Amino acid sequence: MSEREATEGEGPLLDNARPPANVHDALVAHTARPQDLPARADCVVVGGGIMGLATAFHLAELGVKDVVVVEKSYLCSGASGRNGGGVRAQWSSETNIRLMRESQDLCADFATRMRINVWYRKGGYLFLARSPERAAQLEASVQLQRANGLRTELVDAVRVKRIAPEVETTGLEVASYGPDDAVVFPWPFVWGYAKACAERGVGVFTHTPVTGFETDGRRIRAVVTEAGAIATDQVVLATGAWSPELAAMLGLSLPNRPHRHEICSTESLKPFLRPLVADLATGLYCSQSMRGELVGGVSNERVPEGLDQRSSLRFLGLYSRELLRTIPRAGGLRVLRQWGGCYDLTPDGNPIVGRTDELEGLVLLCGFMGHGFMMAPVMGKRVAEHLVRGAHRELFERWSLTRYRTGKLLEETMILG
Ligand SMILES: Cc1cc2nc3c(=O)[nH]c(=O)nc-3n(C[C@H](O)[C@H](O)[C@H](O)COP(=O)(O)OP(=O)(O)OC[C@H]3O[C@@H](n4cnc5c(N)ncnc54)[C@H](O)[C@@H]3O)c2cc1C
Incomplete structure (x- = not known):
């Protein structure tokens, strides 16, 4: 596929809308x-x-x-086709830092391995702190990141101006800069995995909603879809924000909740912004794509809970206000596209991954908040190794559903959105 084909048609995919024909061809090419x-x-x-x-x-x-x-729908219809493509190792927990170091390597190698252009751009991530509390958080995170081999640095306003001259530094306490963080174009990752699956004999069935499961006591017997039942005793539930709905079909109650998150893209400008710029206090993030567009979003806590992938004018107001506070010269820009998707929020900001006490043969793989895209390359590998060889038990116990019952909640403060 040429770069032109990969980019044409990108834009707001409204619920139930069919993607444009050229994109559609790419979507169906590797499905059964x-x-x-x-x-x-x-x-x-x-x-x-x-x-x-x-x-x-x-x-x-x-x-x-x-x-x-x-x-249940087409490839890229969920959050994986609607996200900002940010890939960073700047986290506040050792687990996330280590996993993301490995995931970054997998992302960097993806284009070569899968023979598909993913528009990987290593421009770094710049986190801004404008209050003493946020500054303290960043400082602690940077210390941990450096202890785990990252090249992250704490930088002052003068350095920020050198790294990203258009960023407003008035009121800035401190910033953290991770030069190895990156931004990618998400769709070719999804297509690349789908193609590699097809080449290895994996059947990828789109437009095949799961409507139920057959169980026998604690065992799963079959997955029931609109196209028929598939007998199996091993199920991986990777339905993102829809996971509570699917788990309920198995009699399981999950604590994660869908939350609409919106994002938009402007007209193209000459390259001027190397890093992705983010502010943990407001949830603002913004990066310049390889096509020159500013792509970004912001927290919007007043969004009602629920599975909702639509867009709103209110978001544009919130985003514009925060973006102009951070990059004042963006004021004259026109927004060309906006779209929405679902974050998959958990009570402690960490995912729910691993087996359950209730059902043998079920593996949960959900609750990745607004950072599951970057985690997927390493998590796909870990989960497969767990299923085949029983590896990574410690990680899966830590991230298990059981922690919500035992009260062993985890903490991660570098959450955006
Ligand atoms: C606007 C936005 C920006 C984001 N930015 C970033 C970012 O910069 N970096 C990052 O790492 N992450 C980001 N994320 C989060 C990231 O996109 C997700 O965490 C990740 O894509 C989750 O992948 P997934 O495969 O678990 O879920 P999804 O991609 O949502 O896939 C779940 C799939 O399950 C399917 N499904 C649902 N019900 C059924 C059923 N009954 N039967 C069969 N299939 C079903 C859905 O159709 C869907 O395709 C962002 C998310 C959004 C919405």
């Missing part, structure tokens, strides 16, 4: 026909976002034979 849905599979991955596809890919790489992915 509903009539070929198998009667049984060794493992069924529910959800064809980046988490599900990355997991299916690594399962196939590890030699698992009959892997099937079932997706």
Whole structure:
């Protein structure tokens, strides 16, 4: 696929809207026909976002034979096709820092490995702190990041002006700069995994909603879809913000909740902004794409809870205000596109991953807040290695659903949005 084909048609994908024809061709190229849905599979991955596809890919790489992915809509219809493509290792917990170091390497290598252009741009991430509390948070995080091998630095206003001259530094306490953080174009990651799955014999069935499950006591027997049932005893639930809905079909109650998050893209400008600029206090983030557009979003806590991928004018007001406070010269810019997707929020800002006490053969892979895209390459690998070899037990215990019952909640302060 040429770069032109990859970019044309990007824009607000409204619910139930069909993507433009050229994009549609790319979406269906690596998917299977509903009539070929198998009667049984060794493992069924529910959800064809980046988490599900990355997991299916690594399962196939590890030699698992009959892997099937079932997706209710088209590829990229969920958060994986609607996000900002930020890939950073600047986190406040050792677990996230280490995982993201590995995920960054996988992202950097993705284009070569999968033979698809992902527009990977290593311009760094610049986190701004405008209050003493935020400054203290950043300082603690940077210390931990450096202890874990990252090149992150605490920088003052003078350095900020050198790194990103258009950023307003009045009132700035301190900033952290991670030169190895990056931004990518998300869609080719999804297509790349789907293609690699297809090449390894994984059936990726789009427009195949899961409507229920067959269970026998504590065992899963089958995944029921609109196109028929697939007998299996191994299910990976990778349905992002829809996960509570799917888990409820299995009698499980999950604590994660969908939250609409909006984002927009402006007309193109000559390159002027190297890093992605972010402010943890307001949730503002903004980066300049390789096509010159400013792409960004902001926290909007007044959004009602629920599965809602629409856009609003209110968001444009909030975003403009925060963006102009940070990059005043953006004032004359025109917004060309805006769209929305769902964050998958958990009570402690960390994901829910691993097996459950209630059902054998079920693995949860959800609750990735607004940072699951960057985590997917490493998480797909970890989950597959766990399923095949029982590896990474410690990680999966830490991130298990059980922690909400035992009260062993985790903390992560570098959350955007
Ligand atoms: C606006 C926005 C900006 C973001 N920015 C970033 C960022 O910069 N960096 C980052 O790392 N992350 C970002 N994120 C978060 C990131 O996009 C998600 O965490 C990640 O894509 C989650 O991947 P997933 O595969 O788990 O979920 P999804 O991509 O949502 O996939 C879940 C899939 O499950 C399918 N499904 C639902 N119900 C069923 C059913 N009954 N049967 C079958 N399939 C079903 C859905 O159709 C969907 O395709 C952002 C998110 C949004 C919305």
